[in-house]
Amino acid sequence: KQEVTQIPAALSVPEGENLVLNCSFTDSAIYNLQWFRQDPGKGLTSLLLIQSSQREQTSGRLNASLDKSSGRSTLYIAASQPGDSATYLCAVPGNQFYFGTGTSLTVIP
């Protein structure tokens, strides 16, 4: 069974700092990996979908990388803003979608 881990569980940074969130998975036979954002009391918002054939995918200040062979993905957030404060989750597909437990990010003004 696929297991997905996210480190760190929580992160607090000052506004303007660049940061990296990590996601690791045990079964490297994946087609893609999806990063989500969840605001308190809300559903999940899809941020980026990175295909297994891609090494990177960018959207604005967000950049996701994928290394299937090592079972790792990173989400890079440039020039963080207080509005980036949320929980970030990664998910990989299989017979269902397997989610990490998330990284809770706080950006301090």
Next chain:
Amino acid sequence: GAGVSQSPSNKVTEKGKDVELRCDPISGHTALYWYRQSLGQGLEFLIYFQGNSAPDKSGLPSDRFSAERTGGSVSTLTIQRTQQEDSAVYLCASSLGPPLDNEQFFGPGTRLTVL
């Protein structure tokens, strides 16, 4: 519709009552998923539909939980004889096709409170 919708957005019920939660997936999406998220916890997979059939029911926590999908569209999650530990946010998601190579989109969730 433009996105996944869920109703009701909030539901308060008394212990022992039955509740029904509804999910409308994005039009044309053949796959539909139900998850549960307890306060401060991660996502707990409940069930996945491909069309009207459920290849994976492994996440349903007890026989009090059931789900159906009709017409390859709307799905209903039913919880019978609710317990306080059923209190959580229930999230629905859909994807164009099976999980393997499709992007998943979430609804806003239904917050269930069992008194």
